[in-house]
Amino acid sequence: MKTVIIKYNAGNVQSVMYALDRLGAGYLYTDDVAEITSADKVIFPGVGEASTTMSYLRKTGLDKIIPALKQPVFGTCVGMQLMCRHSEENNTDCMGIFDVDVKRFPADSGMKVPHMGWNNIIDYKTPLTDNIPQSAFMYFVHSYAAPVCEYTVATCDYAFPFSAMLHRDNFYAAQFHCEISGNAGQQIIENFLNLKS
Template sequence: MKTVIIKYNAGNVQSVMYALDRLGADYLYTDDESEIRSADKVIFPGVGEASTTMAYLREKKLDLLIPSLKQPVFGTCVGMQLMCRYSEENDTTCMGIFDVDVKRFPVIPGVKVPHMGWNNITGYQTELTESLPDNAYVYFVHSYAAPVCAETVAVCDYIHPFSAMLKKDNFYAAQFHCEISGAAGQKIIENFLNI
C-alpha cells in the first residue's frame, strides 16, 4: 500500500512521519501530482496560517488536485480547515470540500485562546474512531474551528461545541493532532490506513 503525505509549507510533518513509522507504514512525502494521484491513501497534515498556506497550495495547484482525489484523504489541523469552504483567519477562501466555514473562537474573559492541550471528543460517527473508548482524549492547538454541521462525525466542546472531525465521501479530517494524541490518535491513523 502506498501512502503519500502531501508536501507543502506546513509544520509538524516529522511527527506524522514518526506516527506512520510506528505503524510500519510505507509512505512518501511529496508534492508531485502523479505520485499523489497514484497513492492508495493521502494524508494532508498541517500547522500554519490559513492564507499563506492556501497561497502556497494555489501556486502548486494543489488546491485543485486535493478536491479531485478519489482515494481516502485525511486532513488534520490546518489541513482540515483548508478543506472547508472559508476561514476567518485572514479572510481566506479555502478548498470547499466540506460545506462549512471556519470561525475564530469568541473572546471570553478568562478563557484562553488558542485552545491548546488535551480535550475529549464525543459523538463518534466514523470508521476512523472504531475501537476508541468513549470520550477519548486527543491533543488540540488551534484558535479557529469549524462549527458543528451536517458533515461533523465527532465533536469537542471548548467555549462551545465544534467539529473535532469531519467526513464527506472519501474525505476525512480531524481538528486535533492525531500524530501527537497518544494511543487514541495512533488508532485513528491506523484505522485510516486500514480503510
Template sequence: MKLVIIKYNAGNIQSVLYALERIGREAVVTDDAAQIVAADKVIFPGVGEASTAMEYLRERGLDAVIKGVRQPVLGICLGMQLMCSYSEENDTTCLGIFEEKVRKFSGEGGLKVPQIGWNNIYDLRSPLFEGVADKSYCYFVHGYYAALGEQTIARTGYGETFSSALHRDNFYGVQFHPEKSAQAGERILRNFIDLI
C-alpha cells in the same frame, strides 16, 4: 500500500512520519501531483496560517489535485480547516470540500486562545473511530475551529461546541493531532490506513 503526505508550507510533517513509523508504515512526502493521485491513502497535514497555505496550494495547482483525489484523504488540523469552505483567518476562501466555515475562538469566559492541550472527542460517528472510546482525549493546538454541520463526525467543547472531525465521501478531517494523541490517535491513524 502507498501512503503519501502532501508537502506544502505547513509544519508537523515530521511528527506524522514518526507516528506512522510507530505503527509500521512508511510514507512519501511530496507535492508531485502524479504521486498524490497514484497513492492509496493521502494525508494532508498542517500547522500554520490559512491564507498563506492556500496561496501556496493554488500556486502549485495542489488545490485542484486535492479536490480531485478519489482515494481516502485525511486532513489534520490546518489541513482539515483548509478543506472547509471558508476561514475567518485572514478572510480565506478554502477548498470547499466540507461545507462548514472556520471561525475564530472568541476567548469568552477567560478561555485561552489558541486551545493547546488535551481535550475529549465525543459523539463519534465514523469507521475512523472504530475501537476509540467516546470521550477519548486527543491533543489540540488551534485558535480557529470548524463549525458544526451535517458533515460533523466528532464533537469537542471549548467554550463553544465545534467539529473535531468531519467526513464527506472519501475525505476525512480531524482538528486534533492524531500523531500526538497517544493510543487513541494511533488507532485513528490505523483505522484511516485500513479504510477501503
C-alpha cells in the same frame, strides 16, 4: 499500499512521519501530482496559517488536485481547516470540500485562545474511531474551528461545541493532532490506513 503525505507550506509533518513509522507503514512525502493522484491513501496534515498555506496550494495547483482525489484523504489540524469553504483567519477562501466556514474562538468566551492541550472528543460517527474508548482525549492546538455541521462525525467542547472530526465521501478530517494523541490518536491513523478504498 502506497501512502502519500502531501508536501506543502506547513509545519509539524515530521510528527506524522514518526507516527507512520511506529505503525510500520511506508509513505512518500511529496508535492508531485502524479505521486499524489496514484496513491492509495493521502494524508494532508500540518500546522500553519490559513492564507499562507492556501497561497502555496494555489501556486502549486494542489488546491484543485486535492478536492478532485478519489482515494481516502485525511486532513488534520490546518489541513482540515483548508478543506473547509472559508476561514476567518486572514479572511481566506479555502478548498470547499466541506461546505462550512471556520470561525475564530470568541475572545469574550472566558477561555484561553488558542485552545491548546488535551480535550475529549464525543459523539463518534466514523470508522476512524473504531476501537477507541468513548470520550477519548486528543491533543489540540488551534484558534479557529469549524462549527458543528452536517459533516460532523465527532465533536469537542471549548467555548462552544465544534467539529473535532469531519467526513464527506472519501474525505476525512480531524482538528486535533492524531500523531501526538497517544494510543487513541495512533488508532485513528491506523484505522484510516485500513479503510477500504
